[in-house]
Structures are given as C-alpha cells and as structure tokens.
Amino acid sequence: MIWQFASRYFRAKKSTNAINIIAWVSVGAIAVGAGALIVILSVFNGFEGLVKSLYSSFYPSVKVAPVSGKTIRLDSVQLTRIKALPGVADYSAVVEEKAVLRYGDEPTIAVLKGVDSHYTRVADLRGKIVRGKFNTGDAEEGYGAIFGLELEGALGVDVEHSLAPITVYLPRKTATSFTVPEDALNSGIIYPKGTFAIQQEFNAKYVITNVEFMRKLLELGPDEMSALEVGAVPGTNDDQLRNQLQQLLGPGYKVQTRFEQNQSLYAIMQTEKWAVYVILSFILVIAAFNMIGSLYMLVIEKQKDITILKAMGARQSLVMRIFLAEGLIIAGIGAFLGCGLGTIFCLIQQQWGIIRLEGTSFLVDSYPVSMHWGDYVLVLVTILVIGLAASWYPARRASREAMELKAT
Numbered sequence: 001m002i003w004q005f006a007s008r009y010f011r012a013k014k015s016t017n018a019i020n021i022i023a024w025v026s027v028g029a030i031a032v033g034a035g036a037l038i039v040i041l042s043v044f045n046g047f048e049g050l051v052k053s054l055y056s057s058f059y060p061s062v063k064v065a066p067v068s069g070k071t072i073r074l075d076s077v078q079l080t081r082i083k084a085l086p087g088v089a090d091y092s093a094v095v096e097e098k099a100v101l102r103y104g105d106e107p108t109i110a111v112l113k114g115v116d117s118h119y120t121r122v123a124d125l126r127g128k129i130v131r132g133k134f135n136t137g138d139a140e141e142g143y144g145a146i147f148g149l150e151l152e153g154a155l156g157v158d159v160e161h162s163l164a165p166i167t168v169y170l171p172r173k174t175a176t177s178f179t180v181p182e183d184a185l186n187s188g189i190i191y192p193k194g195t196f197a198i199q200q201e202f203n204a205k206y207v208i209t210n211v212e213f214m215r216k217l218l219e220l221g222p223d224e225m226s227a228l229e230v231g232a233v234p235g236t237n238d239d240q241l242r243n244q245l246q247q248l249l250g251p252g253y254k255v256q257t258r259f260e261q262n263q264s265l266y267a268i269m270q271t272e273k274w275a276v277y278v279i280l281s282f283i284l285v286i287a288a289f290n291m292i293g294s295l296y297m298l299v300i301e302k303q304k305d306i307t308i309l310k311a312m313g314a315r316q317s318l319v320m321r322i323f324l325a326e327g328l329i330i331a332g333i334g335a336f337l338g339c340g341l342g343t344i345f346c347l348i349q350q351q352w353g354i355i356r357l358e359g360t361s362f363l364v365d366s367y368p369v370s371m372h373w374g375d376y377v378l379v380l381v382t383i384l385v386i387g388l389a390a391s392w393y394p395a396r397r398a399s400r401e402a403m404e405l406k407a408t
Helices: 002-011 017-056 076-084 149-155 211-218 238-249 263-301 303-311 316-352 373-399
Strands: 062-066 088-102 107-115 129-132 142-148 166-171 185-196 206-210 227-232 253-257
Touching: 002 316, 017 263, 017 316, 017 373, 062 238, 076 088, 076 227, 076 238, 088 211, 107 149, 107 211, 142 149, 149 185, 166 211, 185 206, 185 211, 206 211, 227 238, 238 253, 263 303, 263 316, 263 373, 303 316, 316 373
Parallel strands: 107 206, 142 185
Antiparallel strands: 062 227, 062 253, 088 107, 088 166, 088 227, 129 185, 142 206, 166 185
16 A cells, blocks of 8 residues: 555656656666766776776786795695695695896896796786797797886897897895895796786786706705796685695695785775765766655645545554555656666676777776676665655655645
8 A cells, every 4th residue: 555655756747847747856866866876887897807807817816925024935745735625726836936037238126927837827927928929938948928018028029030039137045245246146048938928017027037047046946936926717616725735734824815916906996896886876976965855845736635634544653654565666766767777887888898098008998887687686785775865854844744624
C-alpha cells in the first residue's frame, strides 16, 4: 500500500505544475551525478588495470628478499621445495645493483638486474621488447644487455646496429679503500641486444643482463642472489602463496606479493579513486536539495489526503513511510537512469575511444575504462542513502500534520 500511494503521488498531475517539474529536475540531477560517478570510477579502474598490467611485466607475483643486507642464500634443496609448492609456476634468481655504464665519453648511472634463463617465465618482459631481442648471453658468446627505452637514448646506443660493447663498473665486495677507483671497482663488458618499453620508471633506470655476469663482478657465490622472484600459476591467490613461502623459509626472509612490492603506488591510486568518489557524492548531496523542495511542496499539496488517512486510522509512521518511499522512487529512477547512461557511455568509449588522451607519449590513445559491478552497488547504495536522508525531513513534516476536517 505504501508503494502504491508513493507511485501514485509521483505520477499524478499536481495542482501546481512546478512540483512535477522540480521532481523531474531532481531525477535528472541524480541521473547526471550517478552517470558521472560510474564513468569516473570506470576510468580509474581502467588506469589501475593498465598500471597493474605494466607492473606485472616487471614485478613477479611473489618476491623473496633479504630482511637485512643486500643478498640472500638459497641452496638447491630450498629451491626444490619452493618449486614443489602448489601454485608456483617457476622462479628466477636475480642479482640487482646500481652500476656505472660507460659508452663513449659520458658515464651513466643505471640499475643492472641480472636474471637467469627462467626469468621470462616469471615476468613478461619478452613481450615488451620493442627493438632487438631478449638475449642476456653467456660467458662464451659475451654477456648481453636489454636496455630500457629512455636509458638507451641517454646512452646513445643503437641495439640493432651497434657492435661496440658497454663497460660496466660495479663496487668490489672485498674493497678496503675507495681512494683509488680502480681498486674499489670491478669492471666488465656487455653487448647491447635489445630494448624494452614498459613504463618510464623502468625504461629510464634498468638494464637486464645475465645473473652470472653480476655474480662475477659482485664476487657472489653460486647460491647468492638479491632476490628470488616467483611466478604464480594463473588463478593462484598471491597472499596464500606468500604465506606458504614465508612458512617454508622462516623469518630470515622477507616475502612480498606484487601489491606489497608497490604498496605506495596502489595506495595512492585507491586514495585518488576514493577522493573523486567523495567529491562527486557531495554533488549528489547538492542535487538532493531539489528533491527536498519537491517533497516539501508535495506535502503541502497533499495535506487533505494526509488528513483523510489519519482520520481513517493511519499512524504517523505510515504517513512518514509513504513520503520516504516517494523520495526513494525519485532517487531510484535517477540512479538507474544514471547507471544506464554511464554504462552506455563506457561501452562506447571501450569500443571507439571517443575521448582521447592528449599527447603522443602514452601507451594508450584514449582513456581506458573498466566497469566493475562493485562500483554499481556503491553508487546505488550511496544514492539510496542520500535519497533517504533528503526525504526524512519532508516525510517527518507530513507525519506531524495536524488533522483538520472541515464540513462543506
């Protein structure tokens, strides 16, 4: 009965046409706010998915690193146990250190990352090669190097045509004095083999080479490494795999998921998304003032109906629920219209990319969008809560209307 009264009040023609106009203005304002929320949240989801896909090309599912110091030791028995864990697809031993690269006259500081032959099964770097090929070489044919795109340009290297080696300087582990650079540094040569392009953070800093080359220059043992990068089987829960590795290796090792390796980045992305949600929610609150005015005028319009209902025995709570339901109808229609419009816009953007990114340095040409059902639930709940809050005062005023019947 409550919803019958509320829907009748919404559809019926009022004595003052402004009430109908304000009601539909309220619906339109809520629809625009809901659609904007869906679009903006979907764009944030799209950028988040893009960043995660880029970072997954470089960061492993789970990483085993030292709690203190620069290296860890893992023998063949431990590695065999790690490979036997459910959910582990493969692992790769890596050695990472800052180095000075010299190609020509100008030295350049970069991060040298030595990887073994299993690395391409842990990270999808092979799919990010834009020039040359992924080849870290060996001691016989010469150690190879894969440069980040910006670093290649900074060095002036042409990986497809240059045959000249690059000299690498790394700190000597057994050095006791740094007054004579030659005594404090070990040097070696690497040959340009390829160029990768992932994201500027990696492109301008990293060089991928052979792990044995790094162990040789850093004077590390065969079972020493900076970290063990572990690739997970698709569908594996990274948190569960991290817990299994931590339990197997003990407290002397720090085990991190991909999220924990980039916790600050993901935290910033989530904070930005929630900040935009709060700002647009305030816009919905402002739009709800139209609804308050519409309902308040409706209460004045329906004073006679309210009096008749009370004379027939209706309690104040029933009258209040009728006008609360009226507010929910306005908010609900606006919410569903807005979600529908937002969905249509997102589908058009996915298909044709009508809103394009300015500039030419982006990996995508247009704004990426990704619709998540959780965003729809969040938007609907937000609008219903705002609708209830906006309806409360007019509904309370209606329930307290004095009963006055006049004989005619």
